[in-house]
Amino acid sequence: MDLTFSSEDEAFRAEVRDWLAENLVGDFAALSGLGGSGREHEAYAERLEWNRHLAASGWTCLGWPVEHGGRGLSLSQQVIFHEEYAKADAPGRVNHLGEELLGPTLIALGTAEQQARFLPRIRAVEELWCQGYSEPGAGSDLAAVRTKARLEDGRWIIDGQKIWTSLAHQADWCFVIARTDSGSQRHAGLSYLLVPMDQPGVDVRPIIQLTGTSEFNEVFFDAATTSADLVVGEPGDGWKVAMATLGFERGVSTIGQQVGFARELAAIEDVARRSGRIADPIIADRIARATVGLEVMRVHALRTLSNIDSGAEKSRGFESIAKLIWARWHRDLGELAMDVLGASALGVGADYALDEWQTLYLFSRADTIYGGSDEVQRNVIAERVLGLPRESRP
Known part of the structure; x- marks a missing residue:
């Protein structure tokens, strides 16, 4: 496995970084950090405008084939875009389900008429x-x-x-x-x-x-x-199509997700240092374990994506393994945030105004359920990867 990037890739990274620096200004600068998981309601109209600005500038559907309106970028360049987008603290995009799930499904399995009808509007963020x-x-x-x-x-x-x-x-x-x-x-x-x-x-x-x-x-x-x-x-034949969509759901965009996780972990560690909670050996150990877990998550994703990019057979059970890793890690991070904050995390503002850590904790409780529960992911790995007997069903 080669986790390094070529000189061409690094030039692309500089292009992405420069474009984000030049465009996340003015009204768009105020959107930084908004619209993450559990916060999709934040500045929705403004983030829709930003997403359409991305589209007009050629920064949507990067991995789609050129003949379908995409840029046909390599997997490594898609990874770079998501990394730099997250590092820039750019706002959450509103078109994920169209761009990352349905679009690739139509490209793989849709008719020419369906592709012509829907793909251009997805790419331009005209239909959600x-x-x-x-x-x-x-x-x-x-x-x-x-x-x-x-x-x-x-x-x-x-x-x-x-x-x-x-x-x-x-x-x-x-x-x-x-x-x-x-x-x-x-x-x-x-x-x-x-x-x-x-x-x-x-x-x-x-x-x-x-x-x-x-x-x-x-x-x-x-x-x-x-x-x-x-x-x-x-x-x-909808089951086959539905499973294809789920496969696209847990693709390259997870790398950007992990950059966001790293930012959250760094902020929690900073709170622990400023409050003195880092002196508690249990808190320090949990932060260290979270750091190691995040690196394991990243290497696992990059290894699998590297195999795909090189033309090797897709790792069996990758989607289920990746979902198990990140969901439990992020749920535990929410619990760590509450323990670092201590008693101050128990109060809320007027009109149930939650701070970012309370929102993280409450929303991350669902991480191990939505998108396929942990129990189902384990069954998938047991039955389809390890070849164990199927669970008895009524």
Whole structure:
């Protein structure tokens, strides 16, 4: 494994760094650090404008093939962009689900007509997307979805409920997993539909979280419709498409995520030093363990991405292993922040005004659940990587 970057890569790094320094100014400078996990509500309109500025300057869809509107950059250059973006404390982008999940899925599995219709608007941040996967009773067990769709007069008619749908209240479209084969069970008979959100049959209800914010939503489909040709892959083949999307979800952008984690850890260590809590050997040991854990996370990600970039077979179970590592590490970081702050972390301001560490702690409680719970990730590794017997299911 070679974790070094070429001279061409380093020149690209300088280009990214210079562009961010020249453009994160004026009104955009005020957005620094806003919009991270659990804080997607912050300055949303302004961050949307910033994301469109990125697009107009050619800084979206970096890894997409040139023929689909991307820049066709190497994996190492994509890593560099995400590293420098995070180091610059640039604001959280609003187009992650379209750019990082649906776009690559359409490039890999969509029709030419679907690609022409949706990819340019995703790249330009003109249409935003949400993900219609989880349901009550079908969260970690995605194959248990009960939302149904039937083909009628050239349109899919959709009925059902989704939950924990990130940013559905701001999305123009949703990629929805629905059961289109009546009487089918589990992985069979599912389809991957592209559904417009602005229609009478779609009802979005925000969910108030522990943080007091509500980027998650319930979405109800009551005879909602979409065109018959807006199914990705063949009808009934939605499980394969859904799994492809999840594979894209845990890709190169995790490197930028880790830079953000490093910033949080450094800030917590600074608080511990200024307060004298670093003198507590247990606190000092936990900070040291977090530092080591972060480096393990980074090397694991770079090693796997390096294998992919070199054309080697993708490491089996990479997505599940990576999710287990970062989710538990970040949850533990939230607990460490509370212990470093001590009793002062227990009070909140007027109108339940949480500080950054309280927000980190409360939101990170969900890290080991959303995006695939730890239990499910362990099952994936056990069954698909280690070849152990499948867990018994009712």
